[in-house]
Amino acid sequence: MSFWSAVVAIVAIIAFARIRMNRDSARHIHHDQPPVDQAYTASLEREVAEMRKRLEVLERIATDDGETRRLSREIESLRDQ
Structure with a gap:
C-alpha cells in the first residue's frame, strides 16, 4: 500500500466515523423531547x-x-x- 492510499483510507475512516457520530447525536436530540399528548x-x-x-x-x-x-x-x- 502506498503512502497516498493510506492517507485516503485514513481520511475515509475518519469521515465515516464523523458521519456516524453526527447521525447518532441527531437521533438522541429527538429522544430528549417530551412525549406528545394526543388528547x-x-x-x-x-x-x-x-x-x-x-x-x-x-x-x-x-x-x-x-x-x-x-x-x-x-x-x-x-x-x-
Whole structure:
C-alpha cells in the first residue's frame, strides 16, 4: 500500500466515523423531547377549527353590505355557540 492510499483510507475512516457520530447525536436530540399528548393535541385542533369558523363569520359580517337582519342572525349564532 502506498503512502497516498493510506492517507485516503485514513481520511475515509475518519469521515465515516464523523458521519456516524453526527447521525447518532441527531437521533438522541429527538429522544430528549417530551412525549406528545394526543388528547391535548386533538383538543387544540378542535379549538382551532372552531376559531376558524368564527373568524369566517366575522369576516363575512365585516365585508357585507350592511344587511341588518343577517348581521343580527350571525351575532346570535355566535352567542349560541
